[in-house]
Amino acid sequence: MEASRIAVAGASGLIGAALVRSLTADGHEVTRLVRRTPRAKDEIEWDPERQYVDAAGLIGCDAVVNLAGAGIGDHRWTDAYKRKIRDSRVLGTSALAEAVASLDRPPRVFVNGSAIGIYGDTGERAVDESAPPGDGFLPSMAAEWEEAAAPAEEAGIRTVFARTGLVVSAQGGAWGRLFPLFKAGLGGRMGDGRQYWSFIALHDEVAALRHLLDTEALSGPFNLTAPQPLTNREITAAMGRVLHRPTLFAVPAPALRLALGELAGDVLVSQRVLPTRLLESGFAFAFPGIDEAIRAAGG
Secondary structure: OOOOEEEEEOOOOHHHHHHHHHHHHOOOEEEEEEOOOOOOOOEEEEEHHHOEEOHHHHOOOOEEEEOOOOOOOOOOOOHHHHHHHHHHHHHHHHHHHHHHHOOOOOOOEEEEEEEHHHHOOOOOOEEOOOOOOOOOHHHHHHHHHHHOOHHHHHOOOEEEEEEEOEEEOOOOHHHHHHHHHHHOOOOOOEOOOOOEEOEEEHHHHHHHHHHHHHOOOOOEEEEEOOOOOEEHHHHHHHHHHHHOOOOOOOEOHHHHHHHHHHHHHHHHOOOEEOOHHHHHOOOOOOOOOHHHHHHHOOO
């Protein structure tokens, strides 16, 4: 993509911050959506849960990327926090989609965050973008999240859903919590370790988002996961191998449920997800294997 103006919601998060650095380094003008009074000319005010967006600030944007949402693993899943997880995504997406659709000259593309959580527990069954949503809170929330982008699609804006897997990074997200444990020699499998984890290196996550932004023919859902999902047991072994630490401490499923509540289901669920459409579109992973992804994260 030639130098463009791109608005990013969720620019302070792990993925958003990395995407902004990448875009800026390549000469793009990035405008950030912020939940306060703007303090710089590259900021636009919005409040996702009140469904407010300063649409005038989006005038002239070539692309809009929405990666905003309350952290899935930041708190125990009380009813109130589950509402926050949903509303921060669904209401925010709806507000942004309506804002871009209202513009006389809308952006060429709207890339909206989503998650492989939409598929629910797939067990040992491999799924790709053709699979329907699963059952439970995360699948139903993710389905609503994507449906909330309808105003952008109906306005003829190319709309893409980036269904992200577990991002391998030492800087944040779920993996950011794993690195200190494994480096201290306290890492181990979770539950029986047979559940599949569909991972992606942070570098590849950003590169995939850039690919989705740049490739005019692409729309709809794309799984942002490495080509070969692995079991938690295999990933545990890789963490020990790359970090040169023992991985003796297994955490039984009942202990996880006691410590994490309903969130434990997200850790113990098996999601064997394949990036079929991403590969078919010509995207090449820089770090397709787990060992190289861990090393790229600073392991």
